[in-house]
Amino acid sequence: MRFVSFAGQDGRPTPGVVVGSDVADLSHPSCTALVGGAPPSLLAMVEQGLAGWAQRLGAARFDGAALRPLAGVRLLAPLRPGKIVGAAFNFTDALAERNMPPPPEPVTFVRSGSTVIGPGEAIRIPPDVGDVGYEAELAVVIGRRALRVGRAQAMDHVAAYTLHNDVSGSALVKADGGNFVRGKNLPASAPLGPWLITPDEVPEPYRVGIRLDIDGRLLQDGSTATMLHGIAALIEFVSHRMPLDPGDVIATGTPAGVAASHAPAAWLRPGQTVTVALQGLGQLANPVVAGHPFLES
Helix, strand or coil: CEEEEEECCCCCEEEEEEECCEEEECCCHHHHHHHCCCCCCHHHHHHHHHHHHHHHHHCCCCCHHHEEEHHHCCECCCCCCCEEEEEECCEHHHHHHCCCCCCCCCEEEEEEHHHEECCCCCEEECCCCCCCECCEEEEEEECCCECCCCHHHHHHHEEEEEEEECCECHHHHHHCCCCCCCCCCCCCCEEEEEEEECHHHCCCCCCCEEEEEECCEEEEEEEHHHECCCHHHHHHHHHCCCCECCCCEEECCCCCCCHHHCCCCCCCCCCCEEEEEECCCEEEEEEEEECCCCCCC
16 A cells, blocks of 8 residues: 655645545545544554554545545655664665675664655755765665564564655765765755555565656666665664664665766756656656755745
8 A cells, every 4th residue: 555645735744545546535524434533644654553554444445525636636755754764885786886895784874854855845955065966765664663673573663665865965975084964964855755655565675676867867777686785684783773763764775876976977956857766666756956945035
């Protein structure tokens, strides 16, 4: 099942599920009994157990009045996680492209959930940060608190998958000697969405094609098949270093074709549109604009 957050009549995030070419609006009065009153946020649904919600909603017959054309709603970021834990240097083809040896254990960084934007929202490029790149990624949404989880139990903590563009201030990372904090936490730099997809719809997470284009120019064309440290290994590694809470996201890394690998380098520029596409999972497109979202009136 695919869960979405979309802008309701008052502009606030409203939860829904994709039904064919429509979205079932869980805030519609006909859904009151089904959801037990006012609909919870999608984050709350993850906290309550997305699998249970999928089972309940999958068996439901929605009133036609609750269905809205998917193409006619404005999708938002499905949720705003407390944090995104990213995996760097985690695809073998990307390592080969950079002539880097594989790291013996995952290399991770933490991105604030406040950097998340949704489909169609603008990626902001502040004028003073230098080179800014893209990274198309499969992201994993945590459904149950994970602390010191073993690899054999790790996948039990996965609630859903989604698409992610790990926009990175590469010049800042380089200036900081490889430290990711500044470069990975630019405001409005983490497109996420367009929906949360339950694991039953992604039975082969290591056979997902990953593509990214800018204005139709294909720049990344890879697959999760070249992921170095798998999802269970990442959950195990991270959960032994910090707690993972429901709604937190693990971004699993990106294949070859990052901006610096092209000649000339394909750094993001205002006026472009970046589109991430994951095979069978959907697309996530965002325009690029200049400016800092917190410094503009």
